[in-house]
Amino acid sequence: MADRSTNEEQSQSIINLPKVLLHGPPGFSSLLQPPYSLKFHILNNASLPLHHFLANHAHLCSSVAAVLCDGGYPITTDLLSLLPSLRLVVTSSAGTDHVDLEECRRRGVRVAGAGNIFSQDVADLAVALLIDVIMKISAADGCLRKRHGLSWRDFPLGSKLTGKKVGIVGLGKIGLEVAHRLEAFDCMISYNSRSKKPFVSYPFYSSVVELATNSNVLVLCCALNDQTRQMINREVMLALGKGGVIVNVARGALIDEKDLLRCWLEGEIGGAGLDVFENEPLDCEELFSLDNVVLSPHAGFSTLESYIGICQLVGRNLEAFFSNKPLISPVI
Amino acid sequence: MADRSTNEEQSQSIINLPKVLLHGPPGFSSLLQPPYSLKFHILNNASLPLHHFLANHAHLCSSVAAVLCDGGYPITTDLLSLLPSLRLVVTSSAGTDHVDLEECRRRGVRVAGAGNIFSQDVADLAVALLIDVIMKISAADGCLRKRHGLSWRDFPLGSKLTGKKVGIVGLGKIGLEVAHRLEAFDCMISYNSRSKKPFVSYPFYSSVVELATNSNVLVLCCALNDQTRQMINREVMLALGKGGVIVNVARGALIDEKDLLRCWLEGEIGGAGLDVFENEPLDCEELFSLDNVVLSPHAGFSTLESYIGICQLVGRNLEAFFSNKPLISPVI
Incomplete structure (x- = not known):
């Protein structure tokens, strides 16, 4: 009984955390590690195509506050319109051509990138x-x-x-x-x-x-x-x-x-x-x-040191944003 | 008749030029090009193992004044003792570990290398x-x-x-x-x-x-x-x-x-x-x-620019030596 109530308390406390949708390839969730991963309610769509995931989790998606995405995973007008509470996009890539920056700007969605990590x-x-x-x-x-x-x-x-x-x-x-x-x-x-x-x-x-x-x-x-x-x-x-x-x-x-x-x-x-x-x-x-x-297989950034660096950077951007502090590596 | 006498004159004038023995792989003779190649009597051993060549050309070898060698072709005490008139070794390599420098020094044979070309x-x-x-x-x-x-x-x-x-x-x-x-x-x-x-x-x-x-x-x-x-x-x-x-x-x-x-x-x-x-x-x-x-196949020096550079350098070293001028890239 004690265990169950602890689990329920934990679930309840996770639900109250800012919701972050992961939009990337299988294994992408490893990018957000403790302590940062413990501060957010992580929604991981890796096992399903994104539109299926969003359809199946409509109740959660309406309150997604941030998306953490990979460079190969576009942030389109369509996706943005499905996430009405979205306030932040964090991409783990140096480039931002996969993010509709104009639409983000129009909706007041902030965007953080990889800065100079790579x-x-x-x-x-x-x-x-x-x-x-x-x-x-x-x-x-x-x-x-x-x-x-x-x-x-x-x-x-x-x-x-x-x-x-x-x-x-x-x-x-x-x-x-x-x-x-x-x-x-x-x-x-x-x-x-x-x-x-x-x-x-x-x-x-x-x-x-x-x-x-x-x-x-x-x-x-x-x-x-x-x-x-x-x-x-x-x-x-x-x-x-x-x-x-x-x-x-x-x-x-x-x-x-x-x-x-x-x-x-x-x-x-x-x-x-x-x-x-x-x-x-x-x-x-x-x-x-x-x-x-x-x-070369788009490997310009795939060193161990930079991987560790980007794991920390995406976490720090999320943490800063939800603590009302300036983004570490803002794009817009 | 005129042609024959011209040929004979040419042969005679080549014979009077300083004799340079090439000691390198097939194709090595391309290293010594005009105008330098015209100033020496080139002995090319590429088609025969060196000791066969020397045995077959004893009359020429006794008057060899210079050897132009490749990094893979050793200048040993044995070879030096077969070339009593030798006064100069020019190697086309940056390294000189294939040249018995001590024996050269003892015999008063000068050595020129590739300098900083590579x-x-x-x-x-x-x-x-x-x-x-x-x-x-x-x-x-x-x-x-x-x-x-x-x-x-x-x-x-x-x-x-x-x-x-x-x-x-x-x-x-x-x-x-x-x-x-x-x-x-x-x-x-x-x-x-x-x-x-x-x-x-x-x-x-x-x-x-x-x-x-x-x-x-x-x-x-x-x-x-x-x-x-x-x-x-x-x-x-x-x-x-x-x-x-x-x-x-x-x-x-x-x-x-x-x-x-x-x-x-x-x-x-x-x-x-x-x-x-x-x-x-x-x-x-x-x-x-x-x-x-x-x-990599010992290719540190195999750029077109450096090849042109070494062709000129070996020629200039030979020319300088036989004009009693200082070697361009002396080793000893």
Whole structure:
């Protein structure tokens, strides 16, 4: 009897906590761990498609106060309209292109993101992908394991990173981290961005075609939005030139993948290092067949240290919001 | 008749040029190109084992004035004793462990090397191998191509480069280039070397075990000699610890590969990025089977720019020597 009443008390006390709906892949609930997970009433939809879950839990959903979502799980107008009490969206991703920010703003829903948690890892990955492509590291590793006894003479010569003209598309936190690293490799940095940054001396190009014309390498670090979707198209690739390399650690849809494949087949582009793709998980036969492209599974943020960091950050954002304190990493 | 006499004159004039014996793999002769190749009488042994070639060409060999050799082709006491007129060895490699420097010194034979031609490329490769191992880039690329539809959640988490304690073994030109690059990744650099360098502020450890104890990563950049052969043994690996990573861009024999394999199988080491091996070309089944090791075919120098650079450098060294000018990149 004592146990039952304790359980009931516990249930009652959980019910009184702010309701947080998890909107992510299986296993996503591990993102919210004690002590933070104990401070909220967690609704976990991972076992059901979201619309089923919402239909089955209408009584709870009407009082959902926050959504914690993954980058691959959209926060649409439709979803927002099903959650009338929603006041906060926390996304565990650096990008926010999956969140309808305008609709959130209109409804007075605050949004918190990953802040700069992943910036260093993503920049590290960008540099590694770039060196990998131009020095053919993954390709050599794969060949060595398949055909033993090969020496460097069995491989085409790579290219030198030192002195390369690197155009950074999007000079936010990640772009700046990439620039900082590549300066140590004596690369010449220039950039394209919505506007010229007063705090850096790198040459600025207002047009990405112009940036490509003046670069050996493009590193994509910008946000995905209506202005940037498929901005890296055939025209940009031709401007970059036959030996040109594209590294994408931002969002897959920044690149017109059909144009990339065509330019590749026509020998109009030198290589690419891609951590992100138009459709993820990646399942594009043509991309798998390219031999001067290094593929990575949207892994720019998947280090143990950053995972621990994002677990704490999402918890701290939720806690701050419901304690009427400023968000730790606000988006809007 | 006119043609024949021209040919004879040409042959006669070639015979009067300084004789340079090429000691390298098939295709090695492409290293010495015009205008330099026209200034010497080139003896190319590539089609025959060297001792056969020397036996068949005793009349020429007695007057060989210079040897141009590749890093994999030793200049031994035996070879030196077969070339009584030898005055110069030019090696196209950064390392000189294949040249018996003591015997050269004794015989008054000068030696020229690759100088710093490859330093930047080798440092770039060291950084790329390090990020590749800790962020599992080649491994992910290989998996993605084999099993479609994978996402980052299908891979173990990597580790963050930022803040890693990197111990550099050998703080010569390459070691300094590695340190400079890794500072831009906010790594904490320390080093082991024959002696403390007065011009850097990085912490110095006179013992490589002590360096390993205080590091997450070891990057090997030192020369191979009797003091350094197999210096990276089980004791060093245990000091580095279970999560530790070893990157070797110097010489394979710096590492005791048997100890590396054993430590790997026992889970005593985190991973390795290896551009060089005890035996090259690499043909070690056990190494091929390791999944947190990135393999590269001694490719630290194989960029187009560096190849062009070394072609010019070996030619310029030969030209300088036979014009009684100082060597461009002297070793002794």
